[in-house]
Amino acid sequence: MVEANTFLFNVFLFSLFFNVGISLYGVFVRPSLIKKIIALTIFSDTANVLAIAVGYRGWPSPEQPPIPPVLIGVEPSSEDLGRFINQAVDPLPQALVLTAIVIGLAVTLFLVFLTLQVYRLYGTTDVRKVAKLRG
Amino acid sequence: MRIKKILVLGSLIILVLTISLAFNSGALGYYPLPLPGVRLLASWYLYTTLNPQYPVFTAMSPEAVTAIVWDYRGLDTLFETAVFFLAIVGALALMRGISLKVVLDSKNDNSDGGLSLICKTATKILVPLIIAVSASIALHGHLTPGGGFQGGSAAAVAPLLILVIFSVYFLLSKGVSEKPMLVLRTVGLLGIYFTALAAVFIGLFTGLNAYVFQNQPKFNAPVGLPAQISGALISGSLFFFNVFEYLAVAGGFTLVFILLSVPEEIVKSFVSGETHG
Numbered sequence: 001m002v003e004a005n006t007f008l009f010n011v012f013l014f015s016l017f018f019n020v021g022i023s024l025y026g027v028f029v030r031p032s033l034i035k036k037i038i039a040l041t042i043f044s045d046t047a048n049v050l051a052i053a054v055g056y057r058g059w060p061s062p063e064q065p066p067i068p069p070v071l072i073g074v075e076p077s078s079e080d081l082g083r084f085i086n087q088a089v090d091p092l093p094q095a096l097v098l099t100a101i102v103i104g105l106a107v108t109l110f111l112v113f114l115t116l117q118v119y120r121l122y123g124t125t126d127v128r129k130v131a132k133l134r135g
Numbered sequence: 136m137r138i139k140k141i142l143v144l145g146s147l148i149i150l151v152l153t154i155s156l157a158f159n160s161g162a163l164g165y166y167p168l169p170l171p172g173v174r175l176l177a178s179w180y181l182y183t184t185l186n187p188q189y190p191v192f193t194a195m196s197p198e199a200v201t202a203i204v205w206d207y208r209g210l211d212t213l214f215e216t217a218v219f220f221l222a223i224v225g226a227l228a229l230m231r232g233i234s235l236k237v238v239l240d241s242k243n244d245n246s247d248g249g250l251s252l253i254c255k256t257a258t259k260i261l262v263p264l265i266i267a268v269s270a271s272i273a274l275h276g277h278l279t280p281g282g283g284f285q286g287g288s289a290a291a292v293a294p295l296l297i298l299v300i301f302s303v304y305f306l307l308s309k310g311v312s313e314k315p316m317l318v319l320r321t322v323g324l325l326g327i328y329f330t331a332l333a334a335v336f337i338g339l340f341t342g343l344n345a346y347v348f349q350n351q352p353k354f355n356a357p358v359g360l361p362a363q364i365s366g367a368l369i370s371g372s373l374f375f376f377n378v379f380e381y382l383a384v385a386g387g388f389t390l391v392f393i394l395l396s397v398p399e400e401i402v403k404s405f406v407s408g409e410t411h412g
Binding site for chain 2 (some may be wrong): 013031
């Protein structure tokens with residue numbers, strides 16, 4: 001018997017993988033560079049959500065919901081720390097996603113500038129037409 | 136063409152099903168997801184992020200994500216900032232030769248431009264608020280969720296709003312142009328550089344062992360930046376990293392937004408010299 005929480009979490013994970021498939025289709029098949037960039041951002045956002053989901057922790061009981069990895073109070077006692085470790089989610093995927101967002105944004109900015117330049121020089125963003133041009 | 140499309144679709148479906156199967160059968164070493172607890176490494180991070188009883192392990196920050204980003208793996212974040220820096224350098228290189236002074240001079244009509252008076256008045260009220268909120272996100276980055284990058288990107292919304300509501304000419308005439316933003320970004324990057332080396336410099340002058348990106352004292356390196364200044368927790372170097380990252384990101388994004396909003400005819404007149412076709 002599958003527990004409802006686990007089943008819903010698996011549905012959520014599968015929809016993320018489905019999203020990965022759709023966005024990869026957009027990157028591979030759609031000819032427009034703009035649509036490729038949009039699909040690429042969807043792909044990277046999906047990967048980030050997946051990383052966050054891997055760092056999520058289960059809900060052991062209604063009294064102990066998962067909390068963000070932020071300690072309340074600047075002088076914690078050992079009970080505070082114990083409660084924190086028992087309830088907080090994994091901070092490492094969040095830090096990795098923070099890095100991934102910055103790098104993704106930088107790459108997207110650069111791609112947008114490149115596409116803009118391609119459009120200015122060739123008058124199109126269709127990769128099939130750009131590939132046929134000479135020079 | 137049709138067969139190629141079917142092949143791509145088929146392989147994508149197989150990919151999605153394979154990753155799903157792998158996750159469902161415990162590819163991460165655990166089944167079922169979500170895990171009931173966190174991994175051992177994560178509990179160690181959570182245990183040491185603010186733990187005055189273990190002064191050689193702690194990062195002295197109640198916010199575990201910022202502690203990881205700027206303390207436990209600071210070099211990685213430095214390279215991330217380098218990637219961001221290089222992307223903006225690339226964007227500037229693509230737009231080379233376009234002088235923003237020409238953009239300002241090219242405005243020949245005397246109209247104000249921009250959207251209606253209602254939009255402009257609302258923006259005048261909103262922009263200081265955006266700057267204040269973004270500064271608070273960055274300055275409290277070591278205490279609450281947030282940090283330099285988040286605050287910087289929130290701050291970059293303010294010039295973006297002015298660009299849309301008032302027009303690029305207004306922003307440029309107010310002095311928010313290429314040069315000041317480059318200076319702001321460079322100041323931020325230099326600040327990150329010197330904060331990373333601060334412990335090394337202290338170590339050189341005092342003859343003690345110290346590492347790059349060191350925040351609190353370690354076993355074989357007793358040099359450490361103060362975690363508190365007159366009772367206020369600043370978490371050693373984390374506060375300074377956040378402030379300088381805020382400047383670098385806000386400056387870089389504003390620069391890119393200004394370059395993206397340069398009118399198309401002016402850019403065309405600059406790039407038309409190159410041969411193509």
